[in-house]
Amino acid sequence: MSRRSLTFACGTDRLAGTLDMAEGTTGLLIVTGGNEVRSGAFGGQAQLAARIAAAGHPVFRFDRRGIGDSEGENAGFRGSANDIAAALAAFREHAPQLSRVIAFGNCDAASALMLSGGAGTDGLVLSNPWTIDLAASGSDVAPPPPAALRARYLEKLTNSREIMRLLRGGVDLSKLRKGLRHALRGAPTRSNLAQDMESGLAGFAGPVTILLASEDRTAQLFEAAWPASDPRLRRCLGADHAYSAPPHRAWLEAELLRCLRD
Known part of the structure; x- marks a missing residue:
C-alpha cells in the first residue's frame, strides 16, 4: 500500500485528493461530510483509508471545492454532485485496474450521494444521512425525534x-x-430534503447499505423519516456519529469491507 497526494479538475477549479493505492479492482471513494477536509475528523478518515487499502482495496479521498486544499467556492453538500463525479473520474484515472467503485459518506456526505443518485459510482454505503432542512425549520440545531x-x-x-x-x-x-x-408529539413531518434524497436514491441501480449509529441524533432523525422495513438498514448499537469507540470503528470497517467484497 502506498499513499500519494494529487490534484484533479472540477470545471475550472483544481481539487486536492489523496490516493491510498492497493491492487484490488474494487475501490472505495470517501466523500467527506460537513466542511471537513479529506483527513476527516481528527484524521479518522486517513486512518480508515489506510486500513481499507491494507486489506487490498484502493481508497480515494478529496476536498470538495472551497474546502481544505481545493480551489473554488464551497457550494455545500447540496451542490457537490460535480465534485463527487470529478473525484470518481480522477480515482479511475489513477487506479486504472478498477472495475467497481463503492462510495462511502457520513452525515450530509451520505445525503449528497443520495441527492446525486450515486454520482456515477457502482455502490453506496450511506452512514447517518442528514435529513433536516434547518433553513426551513427556522433553527440552526436539529431537535431529537x-x-x-x-x-x-x-x-x-x-x-x-x-x-x-x-x-x-x-x-x-x-x-x-x-x-x-x-x-409526546407524533412522528415528525418529512422534510423536503428527505423526500429529495429518497427520490435521488430511487434512481440508483447499484447496491446500497445504510448504516445507523444508534446513539447519534442525526441517525435517529433519519430513521424517524425513513421506512423502518427497508432491508438495507444496518444498526450499530451504542455508536456515536463518528463511530469513535474502537468496537464501533471495527464494526464500520467490517461493514465497508463486506460491501467492497460483495
Missing part, C-alpha cells in the same frame, strides 16, 4: 439516581415540561 426523547425519559424513570435528582430539585422543570411536550 420524539421517539428518542420518549426512550430517554423512560430510561430516566427506571434510574433511581435520576428520580432522586428530580425530587431534590436538581432538574429544570421548565426544560423538562418543554421536553415532555416534544416527546
Whole structure:
C-alpha cells in the first residue's frame, strides 16, 4: 500500500485528493461530510483509508471545492454532485485496474450521494444521512425525534439516581415540561430534503447499505423519516456519529469491507 497526494479538475477549479493505492479492482471513494477536509475528523478518515487499502482495496479521498486544499467556492453538500463525479473520474484515472467503485459518506456526505443518485459510482454505503432542512425549520440545531426523547425519559424513570435528582430539585422543570411536550408529539413531518434524497436514491441501480449509529441524533432523525422495513438498514448499537469507540470503528470497517467484497 502506498499513499500519494494529487490534484484533479472540477470545471475550472483544481481539487486536492489523496490516493491510498492497493491492487484490488474494487475501490472505495470517501466523500467527506460537513466542511471537513479529506483527513476527516481528527484524521479518522486517513486512518480508515489506510486500513481499507491494507486489506487490498484502493481508497480515494478529496476536498470538495472551497474546502481544505481545493480551489473554488464551497457550494455545500447540496451542490457537490460535480465534485463527487470529478473525484470518481480522477480515482479511475489513477487506479486504472478498477472495475467497481463503492462510495462511502457520513452525515450530509451520505445525503449528497443520495441527492446525486450515486454520482456515477457502482455502490453506496450511506452512514447517518442528514435529513433536516434547518433553513426551513427556522433553527440552526436539529431537535431529537420524539421517539428518542420518549426512550430517554423512560430510561430516566427506571434510574433511581435520576428520580432522586428530580425530587431534590436538581432538574429544570421548565426544560423538562418543554421536553415532555416534544416527546409526546407524533412522528415528525418529512422534510423536503428527505423526500429529495429518497427520490435521488430511487434512481440508483447499484447496491446500497445504510448504516445507523444508534446513539447519534442525526441517525435517529433519519430513521424517524425513513421506512423502518427497508432491508438495507444496518444498526450499530451504542455508536456515536463518528463511530469513535474502537468496537464501533471495527464494526464500520467490517461493514465497508463486506460491501467492497460483495
